[in-house]
Every structure is written in C-alpha cells, then in structure tokens.
Amino acid sequence: MFKHLIRTKLYASTPDELVKYGRQYGIQISRSQANQLLTFIKKESIDPFSEKDRSRTYRYVERNIGHQEARQAQTLLNQLAKQYNLDHLL
Numbered sequence: 001m002f003k004h005l006i007r008t009k010l011y012a013s014t015p016d017e018l019v020k021y022g023r024q025y026g027i028q029i030s031r032s033q034a035n036q037l038l039t040f041i042k043k044e045s046i047d048p049f050s051e052k053d054r055s056r057t058y059r060y061v062e063r064n065i066g067h068q069e070a071r072q073a074q075t076l077l078n079q080l081a082k083q084y085n086l087d088h089l090l
Helices: 002-012 015-024 031-043 051-064 067-083
Strands: none
Touching (some): 002 031, 015 031, 051 067
16 A cells, blocks of 8 residues: 555656655755656656666666766655654565
C-alpha cells in the first residue's frame, strides 16, 4: 500500500514541487534540472524501492546535477525512510 502511494506521488510530481522540496531540505536544484530528473525517472520507470534503480538515479543525478546533490539526496532519502519507519522498504 505505502509503495503504491509513494510511486504514485513520485510519478505525479512536478518540477516546481521538486524544486520546493529541494529548498525545504537544502538541496539546490533548478526547475530545468528537476524537469530532467523527473523525465528520467518516468522514462526509465524508476522504482524507488529497487536498490538497482536508486543507484541508477543517483548516478544520473551525479552526472547531470552534481555529486554533492546526489549524496544529499541519498542521505535525505535514508533519513526520511527512518523518520517514517519505512527504512525496511529500502
């Protein structure tokens, strides 16, 4: 159930939402970069619960947005998963 809700939210996200969340959590991302990232996620059918897909996404972020931002995103995902007791899903 949680997986479905999270996937639905991810695929329905807009670049503006991604920029907003980035600011909220201290990750610098432009609207253009957010659009590129969401396009990648949708085109590649990324599953956020798949370690392989998360690794592919982090590599994409490193190449197209920045190494520091990829590390920050990875750290943030782990923190949020723990905060909401969903770390067992990762």
